[in-house]
Amino acid sequence: MAVPKERVVTQPARIEGQTGPGHDRILTPEALVFLAGLHRRFDTRRLALLAARRERQARYDAGALPDFRADTAEIRSGKWTVARIPAALQDRRVEITGPVERKMIINALNSGAKVFMADFEDSSAPTFANQLDGQINLRDAVNGNIEFTSPEGKQYRISGNPAVLVVRPRGWHLPERHITVDGEPMAGALVDFGLYAFHNARTLQARDRGPYFYLPKMEAMEEAALWDDVMSAAEDELGLPSGCMKATVLIETLPAVFQMHEILHALRNRAVGLNCGRWDYIFSYLKTLRGHRDRLLPERGQVLMTVPFLKAYSELLIQTCHRRGAFAMGGMAAQIPIKGDEVANEAAMAKVRADKLREVQAGHDGTWVAHPALVPVAQEIFDKYMPSPNQLNVERADVKVTRDQLIAPCSGSISRAGFDNNVEVALRYTASWLDGQGCVPIHHLMEDAATAEIARAQLWQWLHHGSVEFTDHAPINFALFDHALVTHTHRLRESGLPGAARADEAAALLASLTHADQLGDFLTLPAYDRLA
Numbered sequence: 001m002a003v004p005k006e007r008v009v010t011q012p013a014r015i016e017g018q019t020g021p022g023h024d025r026i027l028t029p030e031a032l033v034f035l036a037g038l039h040r041r042f043d044t045r046r047l048a049l050l051a052a053r054r055e056r057q058a059r060y061d062a063g064a065l066p067d068f069r070a071d072t073a074e075i076r077s078g079k080w081t082v083a084r085i086p087a088a089l090q091d092r093r094v095e096i097t098g099p100v101e102r103k104m105i106i107n108a109l110n111s112g113a114k115v116f117m118a119d120f121e122d123s124s125a126p127t128f129a130n131q132l133d134g135q136i137n138l139r140d141a142v143n144g145n146i147e148f149t150s151p152e153g154k155q156y157r158i159s160g161n162p163a164v165l166v167v168r169p170r171g172w173h174l175p176e177r178h179i180t181v182d183g184e185p186m187a188g189a190l191v192d193f194g195l196y197a198f199h200n201a202r203t204l205q206a207r208d209r210g211p212y213f214y215l216p217k218m219e220a221m222e223e224a225a226l227w228d229d230v231m232s233a234a235e236d237e238l239g240l241p242s243g244c245m246k247a248t249v250l251i252e253t254l255p256a257v258f259q260m261h262e263i264l265h266a267l268r269n270r271a272v273g274l275n276c277g278r279w280d281y282i283f284s285y286l287k288t289l290r291g292h293r294d295r296l297l298p299e300r301g302q303v304l305m306t307v308p309f310l311k312a313y314s315e316l317l318i319q320t321c322h323r324r325g326a327f328a329m330g331g332m333a334a335q336i337p338i339k340g341d342e343v344a345n346e347a348a349m350a351k352v353r354a355d356k357l358r359e360v361q362a363g364h365d366g367t368w369v370a371h372p373a374l375v376p377v378a379q380e381i382f383d384k385y386m387p388s389p390n391q392l393n394v395e396r397a398d399v400k401v402t403r404d405q406l407i408a409p410c411s412g413s414i415s416r417a418g419f420d421n422n423v424e425v426a427l428r429y430t431a432s433w434l435d436g437q438g439c440v441p442i443h444h445l446m447e448d449a450a451t452a453e454i455a456r457a458q459l460w461q462w463l464h465h466g467s468v469e470f471t472d473h474a475p476i477n478f479a480l481f482d483h484a485l486v487t488h489t490h491r492l493r494e495s496g497l498p499g500a501a502r503a504d505e506a507a508a509l510l511a512s513l514t515h516a517d518q519l520g521d522f523l524t525l526p527a528y529d530r531l532a
């Protein structure tokens, strides 16, 4: 049934969840009308694109393999570049990322990094309160009046030359069930983008820093075209110049690596770069090829950026970006500082340095870090090997990456410790997420939704493809999984660690996902139904 015209224009989105202090200044009547407009114009298309993902996946499950598209060959061979990149984004050598928590936003903006990516995605557990508090925090940061006092009395405020703010909304797949339009839940992506744009885009545009976004987890150029149309509509509605909203796209799914030119082309009036979102990319390799017994991955610790299929991906990304005048951003090393153990800390920092050295020497224009203490570590390497603000001039014409290289099987092994670590990480991360915390340190590594997905997907893969063995040739089986899960659940419950209170729920979810006949699309979808 068609929606009456005046309803399309004026009927606001409805709030279905509990709101807290200050949320009314984010969920204003005007903002709710703006959100409703985005939903009515774009949600049908979003749902169709999600259905297209499922159809593609069914073909891969039936034996097909991803490949470059025949219908877009002209885009790949054509001569074109992305639009001029704003001055504020010309030097992105170190970008810090982090959740939209108030203290962390201030710390990240003060960290010395060129860019801060404020994250509503992999590092966020999207409780309604987290998402709305995040919007308040970002609005205050944009307005220059963000402050925080810790329970111990430590004062936080912005000082010096803060990092340029870039916001990552949720991916197209996640719903926001606390905001509905015409009885339907809105897309998390449209809520995060819409509220941030509505409250901040005009303020940002009036300065030398604009409304800038990181776009996650896309699988096809049509999904990028949808973002382009959403941003154009928002620019029109807010009276902003066309193309002022800028986008950096994470290439973090296997299908997307075959459409990098196409994705940049779809967003060519606003694209400033692509980023190697390595953790989701590994997860997507597992998920896309879940039906292919010959492409199992070894344990997480062995799937490094130097293995052939990941090296091919990052080099093709650099070549593609630089051909189009766009930045080729590197990704996240998972190591974080280790306090109280100098030797272990130095070993972790050496791994970060090696990762950043590989990136800068391959031609990346910048990189990501997960913690303020890593900013100088990454910056030292990029300053040394990239004296100019970027290296767009590095063409990487030598790179000749084929389809087979992008989906090459990865050799390696699975140890009992690697298996056990996957159970522990998947459980502890899920429990923390259910408790409202989307990023946690586990055994001195940063764990977020993307890294935990790898752990969960690998367990499923090893258990469901017959006769997968450990290094000592013992078979991997469900009894071992069930036993490890019980052990870690008990340990977590007793530990007082983040997520301890949600250990049993997390274990039940992980057991059902791991025993299910099919690898579930996203851990965060069933987990969202149970989120505090």
Ligand SMILES: CC(=O)SCCNC(=O)CCNC(=O)[C@H](O)C(C)(C)COP(=O)(O)OP(=O)(O)OC[C@H]1O[C@@H](n2cnc3c(N)ncnc32)[C@H](O)[C@@H]1OP(=O)(O)O
Pocket (backbone or CB within 6 Å): 096, 097, 098, 099, 103, 104, 105, 107, 108, 119, 122, 123, 279, 280, 332, 336, 337, 369, 370, 371, 372, 439, 440, 441, 445, 446, 447, 448, 450, 451
């Ligand atoms: C795959 C991907 O998508 S990667 C992108 C998503 N992931 C991320 O963004 C990771 C962000 N990082 C983090 O959340 C954290 O660094 C964690 C959870 C990994 C570790 O956090 P902690 O154990 O609290 O770190 P630690 O205790 O060493 O923190 C020291 C200080 O640095 C701050 N800090 C740590 N990480 C960050 C960050 N990313 N941004 C801003 N501040 C930070 C802490 O708030 C703390 O501040 P304080 O001294 O003023 O109290």
Ligand SMILES: O=CC(=O)O
Pocket (backbone or CB within 6 Å): 122, 250, 252, 276, 277, 278, 279, 280, 281, 331, 332, 450
């Ligand atoms: O978002 C980044 C990733 O590695 O995943």
Ligand SMILES: [Mg+2]
Pocket (backbone or CB within 6 Å): 122, 216, 250, 252, 277, 279, 280, 450
């Ligand atoms: Mg990711």
